[in-house]
Amino acid sequence: MVISLLMWCLFGYYWFVVSKREIGAETLQALVVLSIVILVGLIVTFWWVKHNKKLALRNRRNTPPPPVPEPFESDTLNRPIIAPSINELQAASIIDIELVPYTEEEKAADPDNEYPGKKVYSVVRGRR
Numbered sequence: 001m002v003i004s005l006l007m008w009c010l011f012g013y014y015w016f017v018v019s020k021r022e023i024g025a026e027t028l029q030a031l032v033v034l035s036i037v038i039l040v041g042l043i044v045t046f047w048w049v050k051h052n053k054k055l056a057l058r059n060r061r062n063t064p065p066p067p068v069p070e071p072f073e074s075d076t077l078n079r080p081i082i083a084p085s086i087n088e089l090q091a092a093s094i095i096d097i098e099l100v101p102y103t104e105e106e107k108a109a110d111p112d113n114e115y116p117g118k119k120v121y122s123v124v125r126g127r128r
Helices: 002-019 025-058 086-091 104-109
Strands: 095-100 118-123
Touching (some): 002 025
């Protein structure tokens, strides 16, 4: 990108130089140099795009990243989670989630918890 931008700056400079001269051998030489610079800039730019596409094809971006295992001991509010196995929860069609308040002993054991309580997951058998 930077090389291509510099090539365009050089292109503008050469047009500035050419516009101040009379058409002669020097002008034709400047046009040849300008044409070569433009051609090299285009070739480098297309090569760079092709190179990046090739890298993207080999990269893992074509497939989603593997799922990161989520901790299942507590929720985002730091409440403990009581649940059957993760496989049983994934197989269930209906899951009941209940928030159960802490008992007095549990409150005393964790007095700094802003959201005292437990999150209880249970698989519902049959239909409601």
